[in-house]
Amino acid sequence: MHKRTRQAITLTVAGVLLATGTTATAHAAAGTPIRRPAPDQILPSSPPSLAQPPAESSAAQSPTPAGSAAPEASPAVEPTPEPTPELPSGTATATSFWDGATASGKPMRYQTIASPYWPLGTKVKITYRGESAIGFVEDFGPAEWAVAQHDIPAIVDLSEKMMADLTGVRSNTVHVRFEVLKWGTGRVYRRSGTGYDLAMGRS
Template sequence: MQKRTSQAIATITCCAALTAGTASAAHAATPQAPPASSPRAATATPAALPSGTATATSFWDGVTASGKPMRYQTIASPYWPLGTTVKITYGDKTAVGVVEDFGPAEWAVAQHDIPAIVDLSEEMMAGLTGVRSNSVHVRFQVLSWGTGRVFRSAGTGYDLAMGRG
C-alpha cells in the first residue's frame, strides 16, 4: 500500500511539473523510490549518521530541486533526502549546509579518486577554499536526515554517502 501511495504521489508530482512546462522541474519531481533501508526509514541515533571523506565539487543553479533559490547553505547530493543537514569540513574551516538539490551527476561522481557525493554552492566552496569553482576532498558529517525526496538509492558513491564506504 505504501509503495502504491509513493508511486501515485511521484506520478502526480511529475504530471504537475510537466503541466508547468519545465523539464528541470519534471526531472526533479521523478525521484526513485527510496529503499526500505533508506535514511528516512531508519531510526538512527546521531552516532549512526554517516560521515567520512568525499570529494566535493561546486555548482550554482538558479532553480533547485527543492524549489528554493540557491544560497550559501545550498548543497546537493543524489543520495541524501532533500532537507538533510550536513557539516562540511575543509582543512580548519567548517560550514553547515542543507540538501536542496540533486547532484552531482553519476558520471561526475565516478570521475574522482574519492567519489564526489556532494556539490557545494559556489559561495560555500569559496568560503571554505577561497575559490568558487573547485573540486576538493572534504570531511562530511550528516547531522540530521531530511524528509524530502531522494534522487538515487544506488550507484557509485552510495555506500560512501551512507557511511559504509
C-alpha cells in the same frame, strides 16, 4: 331394623358432609373423635409453580452501580523504540555549482548543497582544512559520471559561495570531511550508484 336404618343414614350424611368439606361435623354425627394431622403432615395450601424460571446467578442480578467506576485497564506498554542508526560521515570529493533553481523549489543560497543520495532537507557539516560550514541538501547532483570520475566519489556539490568561503575559489574540486547531522524528509534522487555506500557511511 331401625338401628340399621339409622346407621345407614348416619354414614350417608357423613359422606355428604365429608364431600362438602365439613369433616368435623361428619365426625360428630358419626360419634367418632376428630383426629388432627401432625404438623409435619400439613401440606402447603398452594405448592410452588413448577414452571417458575430458575433463579439467575447473583452476579447477573447485581449490576455495577451507576456511580461506581469500572476497573481501570492496565496501561498499554509502549514498544521500545529502535535505536537511531548512526549518521554517516567520512571523506569525499566535493565539487561546486550555482543554479537559478533547485529541486526543492527554494532559491539558491550560501547554504545550498546537492547530493544524489541524501534526501532533500538533510543537514550536513562540511569541513575543509579546519574550516567548517553547515549546509542543507536542496538540490540533486552531481551526475553519475561526475561522481565516478574522481579518486574518491564526489557525493556532494557545494554552492559556489560556500566553496569560496572554505577554499578561496568559487569553482573548485577538493577533498572534504562530511558529517550528516540530521536526515531530511524530502525526496531522494538515487538509492544506488557509485559512492552510495560512502554516502551512507558503509565504507
